[in-house]
Amino acid sequence: MLNTNTPLIPQRADPHIYRHSDGYYYFTASVPSYEGIELRRAKTLEELATAQARLVWRKPDTGAYSELIWAPEIHFHDGRWYIYFAAAPSREIKDNLFQHRMYVVSVAAENPVEADWQFAGQIDSGIDTFCLDATTFEHQGKLYYLWAQKGPGITGNSNLYLAEMASPTAIKGTPVLLTKPELPWEIRGFWVNEGPAVLKGHGKIFISYSASATDENYCMGLLSAAEDADLLNPKSWTKAPAPVFATDASVKMFGPGHNSFTKLADGTDVLVYHARQYTEIEGDPLWNPDRHTFVKTIRWDETGMPVFGKPGQP
Template sequence: MKTTQENAGKKYELLCYTRKPEEDSIYSEKLAYSMHLALREDGGSFVPLNHNSGILYAKAVQREDGTLHAKSLKNPCLFEMADGTFGVIAERIETDGSDDESAKGKLLLFTSADLVRYQEKGLLDLGMGKTIEDAVCSYDKVNCVYLLKWKDIEGGCFSCRVSDLADEELRKAESCCLPAGETDIRDSFFSERKDCPEGGLPGNLLSVEEAVAERLKCRFLVPENIANEVPERVSVSSPEDLKEIKAAAKYSDGTSVEKRVDWYTKEVDFNHPGTYRITGRVHQDHYEFPVAWHRADPCIGKWEGKYYFIATNDFDNNHSLYIREADTIPGLITAQEIKILDTSMYPHLGNLLWAPEFHIIRDRLYIFHAGTPGEFEKEQCHVMALKKNGNPMKAGDWEMPLRVVKKDGSYLYGEEGITLDMTEFEVAGRYYAVWSQRQFKPVDQGAWLYMAELNQEEPWKLISDPVLLSMPEYGWANNHTFVDEGPFALITEKKIFLTFSSAAVDSTYVVGLLSADPEADLLDPKSWIKENYPLMSSRSKEGEYGTGHNSYIMDEDGLVWNAYHGKPGVDGPRSSGLRRVHFGADGYPVLDLTEEKDLAPGLTEVSMDVVVK
């Protein structure tokens, strides 16, 4: 892949930078000390990608006792590698911005094939033993070597040339001092600091090809509705035929989505053949945030033609679960709530009912949820089944919740910690459970995600050993606390997506993403790829903070909706929201498409000729 512009065509430049930390609840050091990217076209202004938030984060280091020591990065330098892919070098630092003593005299190296996904290759030892203050790297295509320059904490400036960025090459290389006075090792573009995105601390510029720029825009800029198209002329014989005519909503990322149209048919006489010019409005359900106050961890399920809503009840401090029922998803917003479980019904569930989810397994409806007989440190996963021919809206039609057990019959977790947020999904006839598990004894390791196969007949039983899927290793995942939780599957023809939530359940809560191929061995952790940045955060939509713990539901039009919770203000109550899931040009879910960009206000009306047969 080339990164230099050739002859005709637009010129694209990519700015690599970090940001100044803001107020801890808004944009803390753990978020600011990461690599950000901004794109410039033909010398124009820089457009920040990913809401001017981090795209590349340093991984935490795992201690001998299993706990994680969070790390960050500063002064990233983006460069082209010998094979046409990309590299990033940066200084690894502590999360508060101080020096990382374990990385003294070393640089953190990342590689990337597409500037979307990165692999952390580890620390490169420059052999000097002194803390690195700044470093840059470039590839000399003529001599086929990498030129590495760095500046240490004592002001010394050095350089070396190596054919490969590997420790053994660097150990053999001869480092030399730069000429006297050459203290600015980084390409200077200080005159352009005024164009740097808000809060940005510029690193370096890299020219990229149009294909690279377009891929970055598709992944890191929210698409916008740019047109809504309907056929110019259709033949119908009834109003029902007309309802089947949908609009193709076109988006700036090159994608298209079929949407229902509310046609105005008063001028059409279906009893008299003829041609009529009609108009319509592209349909869009409106969900003003929040759709349910004091409701967290929301889940919408569909059972026997009805939609059901359930969530953690923050209003009574998590001591009950209520269900809503409606014929449509919009109908759930104003539907009556019915209590189906509280902490007085069963002795083993005397406190803290959390994170309920609807799941259908072999034509039977279940609610997966967490509960405890007492304190938080005993919270565990449970499964509650609807009785045969039962009504979900009747508490008595639900069987007693059963605690999840391992394949040997013992409880999923003993006295050392907790389990919660269990979800399930089916692929090729096999059912899998994913949950969050936190060890407290002998040390608190934070919450990690685990996975196992489920017994289809008794889904509170696992039939395989749990495997570790994810740890909160990135700064956005361990902000204020080390937590990966709230997993939920979103399955398409080509990919299995598993979103999860991380960080503290406050304004820093975010949604991350794991993905795997459907034909892969899903119980092999190597089959799953984790993105280095969150898909949804407080920067996704102004005024919604700490968005996370989400789930998915498809409506009657085939559109997928994201049910999530957030805060209407930094210190607001956790409350539920709904937003349509868009699938980008690469097939990956877009969770930050707002209603205004989903359907442009000025493009809602469409018209066509209708021929009545």
């Protein structure tokens, strides 16, 4: 199921796969019901397809984080597991359902799939607007938080922000705006930069992200910086002028995006992403379950840039 248009896991959007030091791959994603956080693990990527899935955390019935649980990501910091996710308040609190904020659950356990996860609070960015799609990464001894948020006074639905973390559950300092939707391929349907993921290699650090509406226009862009650059200086980052990963109708792979990265046992980099395999969506696209998880290997060119290729193909 590597490098093909056969889903690794059907009906799982916003996929995140983390390979831990215990040799297991851990998988989480948005479930079609948006009711909670699902987790599974396996020794190989292929075995994730049939691994037993467990809903490790379920949303409360009401309250600030009781609707539309989106885009969970599992990370391991300082001996504990953390899952970062976005959630909306119940309609009794907000008339507009799309008022997501960012939250985290945590546990200290050898096997997080079987553990009793605990709600650890909201991740406050300091900007009280729609936000989602958080990821974390360590670089040169510092822990960073990277996410999408609607920026005050900025046209569009979401931009990408970066901040250093004071702890795995709190950021410190003032968030830095890294990119906003502005190029033609970033503003089709909706003005969106979201779903960031971090890849390192060949003396550089990269941030992939997704842009435009979540239909066949959805695609991936790329930011890059030198590994020794000041990551909190927006001038350190260069935005690729064109998408690096986009729809390929010839193999019926539409709107690839909201990716993460993992590695094979031999160190080969792997792109994890979702895509649909048709374009005619019936009903509300929000509740369409047919964004599937796919995986493909990445190669590197002679200049040290990642080459994503085409969805569903080697």
